[in-house]
Amino acid sequence: DQQVKQNSPSLSVQEGRISILNCDYTNSMFDYFLWYKKYPAEGPTFLISISSIKDKNEDGRFTVFLNKSAKHLSLHIVPSQPGDSAVYFCAARVSGGSNYKLTFGKGTLLTVNP
């Protein structure tokens, strides 16, 4: 059973517009969420994270929103740039205890067209 779902395999937007990538989760114990970006032939790189005690976290052009009641988070990129074209992975974690492993979604391929 997939606990972190990214239901859109791909997304295409125009340069300068907003990109919105979505992620849903089913495990209510998840309390920390991360977004990673991955270019072809490279490893994923950390982008931004959010704790469940917050509903928004912002870092430059990137903002992550968390809706705990809907078990949904989204990554907003404004304005989108061609260099943002990559696969974006959503990941979630349960903090505390002895298991801190991340559970990843399948990823969304973002294409930003010039």
Added chain:
Amino acid sequence: DAEITQSPRHKITETGRQVTLACHQTWNHNNMFWYRQDLGHGLRLIHYSYGVQDTNKGEVSDGYSVSRSNTEDLPLTLESAASSQTSVYFCASSETPYNEQFFGPGTRLTVL
């Protein structure tokens, strides 16, 4: 600069052979992880380690093993390679279990 490296970057092997993928990090991180990435599955955790002599199974550990004899290295061994293990393998490390993980560049493994 501190980094995490993987070798080889590409490997072709035959079914039944033993294969070891290397992962080396110079951040002195206690926590290290191995993932595989497959189309339609995203990143799935194979094994992880929270320190020297500590190893734990992830969600897809069958057919894989790891050992942690020092802080810097976590080699991943495929005991008897199978075609189902054709994948891209990523190693990652983190300073603490709570911190974000830093990923290596990946190893593309093909099992014929």
